[in-house]
Amino acid sequence: MKLAIASDHGGFELKNYIMESLVKEKYDIEDFGCDSAESCDYPDYALKVADAVACGNAEFGILVCGTGIGMSMAANKVRGIRAAVASSAEQAKLAREHNNANVLCIGGRILQKEQAEQIVKTFLTTYFTNEERHLRRVNKIMEIEKLK
Numbered sequence: 001m002k003l004a005i006a007s008d009h010g011g012f013e014l015k016n017y018i019m020e021s022l023v024k025e026k027y028d029i030e031d032f033g034c035d036s037a038e039s040c041d042y043p044d045y046a047l048k049v050a051d052a053v054a055c056g057n058a059e060f061g062i063l064v065c066g067t068g069i070g071m072s073m074a075a076n077k078v079r080g081i082r083a084a085v086a087s088s089a090e091q092a093k094l095a096r097e098h099n100n101a102n103v104l105c106i107g108g109r110i111l112q113k114e115q116a117e118q119i120v121k122t123f124l125t126t127y128f129t130n131e132e133r134h135l136r137r138v139n140k141i142m143e144i145e146k147l148k
């Protein structure tokens with residue numbers, strides 16, 4: 001499975017930890033930066049990962065900033081992206097099962113490393129249910145996007 005990952009300075013350390021963990025599990029992962037803990041702007045990195053997912057170069061994206069919130073706001077501006085912030089494995093699971101989220105956003109200043117690892121792995125191994133009601137609602141989200 002091909003993944004795209006990025007962070008800002010607030011998520012840099014956690015991104016490195018998550019990447020190491022995913023590489024050990026043989027995920028094919030492309031790092032879109034940032035490359036140090038120096039202050040930078042999260043929308044620049046959200047856009048790189050969102051573009052990679054939206055154009056099909058990556059199946060899923062992972063974005064890490066201080067809270068996960070700014071990254072999700074920015075990523076959700078890109079057509080085709082359904083980015084979800086998760087602070088628990090349950091949220092990550094439901095973001096996949098009900099919302100068919102394709103980008104996971106997590107907070108390096110919110111989560112412990114092991115917690116984050118569990119959230120990421122849950123997200124990557126959970127399938128969208130494809131149930132009619134969830135599909136209908138996700139399609140409605142994508143329709144909103146078409147009108148903007």
Ligand code: RB5
Binds near residue numbers: 042066
């Ligand atoms: C950076 O200080 C911080 O604002 C950023 O990492 C993120 O939490 C934004 O949502």
